[in-house]
Amino acid sequence: MATAMRSLAGACSRLAAVDVYVPGGAPVADGAFDLRPLGARAPHAGGGGAEPGRWPDPADASAPTAPEPAGYRAVLVEEGDPGARPLAAVVAPGAAVLTVCRSAGSGAPALAVGFTPDTAAETSLPTTAPVDRTGLYCRVHPGARERRHYGLRGVPDYLLILGDRRGMPVPAWPSDAVRWVLARFARSYVVVVEGGAARAWRSRSCVAEFEVHTRMDLWMLMARATAVVDLLPGEVFARECVESLRYGVPIAVPAGSAAAGLARGGGGLAFSSTAELLSCAGALADPATREALATAGRALADRWYGDPAGLVVRLGAALDAATPRSRPA
Numbered sequence: 042m043a044t045a046m047r048s049l050a051g052a053c054s055r056l057a058a059v060d061v062y063v064p065g066g067a068p069v070a071d072g073a074f075d076l077r078p079l080g081a082r083a084p085h086a087g088g089g090g091a092e093p094g095r096w097p098d099p100a101d102a103s104a105p106t107a108p109e110p111a112g113y114r115a116v117l118v119e120e121g122d123p124g125a126r127p128l129a130a131v132v133a134p135g136a137a138v139l140t141v142c143r144s145a146g147s148g149a150p151a152l153a154v155g156f157t158p159d160t161a162a163e164t165s166l167p168t169t170a171p172v173d174r175t176g177l178y179c180r181v182h183p184g185a186r187e188r189r190h191y192g193l194r195g196v197p198d199y200l201l202i203l204g205d206r207r208g209m210p211v212p213a214w215p216s217d218a219v220r221w222v223l224a225r226f227a228r229s230y231v232v233v234v235e236g237g238a239a240r241a242w243r244s245r246s247c248v249a250e251f252e253v254h255t256r257m258d259l260w261m262l263m264a265r266a267t268a269v270v271d272l273l274p275g276e277v278f279a280r281e282c283v284e285s286l287r288y289g290v291p292i293a294v295p296a297g298s299a300a301a302g303l304a305r306g307g308g309g310l311a312f313s314s315t316a317e318l319l320s321c322a323g324a325l326a327d328p329a330t331r332e333a334l335a336t337a338g339r340a341l342a343d344r345w346y347g348d349p350a351g352l353v354v355r356l357g358a359a360l361d362a363a364t365p366r367s368r369p370a
Contacts, residue, residue, distance in 0.1 A: 204235025308338025
């Protein structure tokens with residue numbers, strides 16, 4: 042969600058002045074915005090104030106100095122942040138409150154800006170709330186296609202699997218779902234990434250192992266894969282799946298995940314069982330199927346996640362629809 046909010050804040054900055062508020066602490070520059078703290082950092086030994094990482098109580102929050110000429114036009118808050126909405130009336134009295142949330146539309150971007158009354162306290166959008174699909178800007182580096190990752194020298198075409206376990210350390214032996222894939226496609230190369238490490242497998246044996254230090258490392262693995270299976274996509278907009286599609290690499294993802302809309306939109310396949318996972322992996326091994334999915338998926342991802350100018354236009358239309366015309370631009 043932090044990546045999504047940063048992307049939307051950047052797009053908003055092309056339309057109006059933007060202030061970014063964070064819970065407690067002291068003002069700090071993060072490279073793109075000057076973050077404005079709301080509430081005071083809690084003292085070391087007792088006392089009041091906001092705890093680091095938490096919003097202050099709205100009754101205790103002081104209104105910041107509003108921008109000229111007539112205050113804020115709108116406030117964007119995260120869907121899963123129940124403390125932000127009540128503070129909107131303090132920070133921006135009278136402004137529209139917009140909730141950033143997932144979009145469930147088929148083939149649509151998995152992020153939307155939905156609108157609810159500024160007095161509402163819900164942390165999730167009602168099903169009847171109007172929603173504008175804005176997309177995001179998800180950058181990838183074109184240079185990732187130019188050379189094979191050093192850890193895969195001598196490894197030809199491979200299927201890339203992003204694992205279903207989070208955290209460190211990750212056990213040396215793959216998870217159940219991955220082991221089924223390795224057994225079914227024993228004659229093929231399969232590269233598994235999880236816990237900051239990559240392992241290349243063939244004939245159910247690990248033939249190479251190396252660390253994935255940077256985003257560029259991951260992009261290099263994605264860009265040259267025949268397909269990407271993401272067993273645990275991100276909950277907001279499935280960033281790794283979007284990045285794979287932007288490189289023209291089709292995906293296989295769990296049904297019902299944030300990435301399922303990308304698959305339904307033509308970028309890949311979805312599975313709801315181990316048997317379906319193996320079927321999807323088999324289908325992606327077919328060059329004609331893979332090419333068709335890659336072409337459609339890249340067009341979809343570039344439209345919703347690779348076009349910063351388009352994002353600004355869509356977000357501007359959403360703001361216009363949600364805010365009073367009398368408000369400053």
